[in-house]
Amino acid sequence: MTPQSPATLERLIRDNDLGWMIDMYAPPDRAIPFLIEQLTRLTGEFSNRFRYEVSFSPEQLCVEAARNPHKIRAFLQALAVSGSMDMLLMVWRILQGLSIREVTMTYVEVEAFSLVVTLARPGQDQEELETYSSDKINDATLLRHFGITTVDGRPLFDGFLPMRKK
């Protein structure tokens, strides 16, 4: 992160119609520091899991937004609703091209929630699978972004699509 990171992140968030992430935070002036902290944690989590570095700094997100704005919009929307590092990594990996191999959600009223998403590199064997999980019910919101379709009449989740205005 750099001294410019907070301003860069705020601009990125507002440019993606997500200014409410800042304005509705209590207090609003703590929103950007909190989000910077989340992105820093995510950078560390990614490195721990995959043993190579990917920066989630605002500057790097801006670089990717210039090439693929829909991916960064979708990622920021996930950041807006989830504080789970596992879920945010899952979103990022789908945006990188991994396929959604399996989704398991369990819910028992006022008792339990569990969401487990297994990803795979397209065409790879089972040992290439990556599993991400959460017990936070707010993370069910993320499922709304999954692309829904069929192949030969069989169900398929594919991609993590941004919500957006036309």
Next chain:
Amino acid sequence: MIGGSDIVFPAVGGPAALNACARIIQRLWPHARFENAVTGEKYAQLIDIPFVELTELLAYPNSEAEAAWDADSSESPENSMLYIIVRDEDVTVVLDNPETAEMRSILEAIRGLLWTDIQNVYMRAAA
């Protein structure tokens, strides 16, 4: 040859729609190669594609098919290239023969994903 059929899907044209099409193509063609149809820039992997810059994308099932097209070979087999064109209101897939099982699968999956994208835009706009 190419140009047998133009399959037009209602869509919210843009990088998300084109990315969705490319994902489906790579799923069913695991060794797919991609090319910017306007500039000729080539992409060995899906993640290399800067979707914001593209409105027309060529997809080949593998590097052999790509090489055959690059060589302007008359031996290029049927459906060895897909041509995707994104506009504001639709996505067009140009291909030789949409009636093969493989092409039916690709077109069915693309149609579904583009419909999800439409919902993500218009339901939000209506909220």
